[in-house]
Amino acid sequence: MSKCKQCESDIPGDFPGVLVSAATPSHCPGCGTPYPWREEAIARAEKTARMQAEIHALDQATRDELLAFTERVAVDGATSEEAATFGQWFLKKAGPEAAGSVGGMLKEIASSVIAAVIQKTMMGS
Ligand SMILES: [Zn+2]
Numbered sequence: 754m755s756k757c758k759q760c761e762s763d764i765p766g767d768f769p770g771v772l773v774s775a776a777t778p779s780h781c782p783g784c785g786t787p788y789p790w791r792e793e794a795i796a797r798a799e800k801t802a803r804m805q806a807e808i809h810a811l812d813q814a815t816r817d818e819l820l821a822f823t824e825r826v827a828v829d830g831a832t833s834e835e836a837a838t839f840g841q842w843f844l845k846k847a848g849p850e851a852a853g854s855v856g857g858m859l860k861e862i863a864s865s866v867i868a869a870v871i872q873k874t875m876m877g878s
Contacts, residue, residue: 760784779829787828795827798862805858809851819843819855826863833870836863840874852876 755764762783779791787795802823806816822839825831831839844852856875860868 757781757783757786757788759786764788791828794862795824798823798827798858801858802855805851805855809847809854811847811851815843815846823859823862826859826867829864831863831867833866836867836870837874840871844875849877 756762757764759781760783762781765778765782778788779794780787799820802820803816805811806819811819818839822831822835825835840852840856843855847855852875856871859871859875863871
């Protein structure tokens with residue numbers, strides 16, 4: 754796939770095997786449609802967030818916030834300020850063990866800027 758199925762803009766770069774990484778564009782620069790591999794990444798992130806919530810026995814409010822934030826990170830919609838606030842809040846609410854593993858999950862889907870904020874606020878370095 755080298756063109757957007759929506760507007761037929763060229764997809765920047767070449768991504769054989771549709772590998773999701775920080776270098777992979779998430780949305781079509783032409784029309785803003787999320788690319789299919791991004792939709793998969795979002796679905797995977799949501800599933801992981803749900804499992805993390807269960808493992809760490811998070812209450813419903815914390816779980817809802819985590820899912821909402823995960824979705825925003827997955828679509829590159831989170832700002833670093835939002836990530837910092839979420840990180841501090843989650844660490845306080847769920848404790849360092851849960852914050853460490855949730856942070857690791859979020860870092861995999863986050864942009865490098867957001868990943869650095871998550872590392873600092875949730876994983877303590
Ligand atoms: Zn497009």
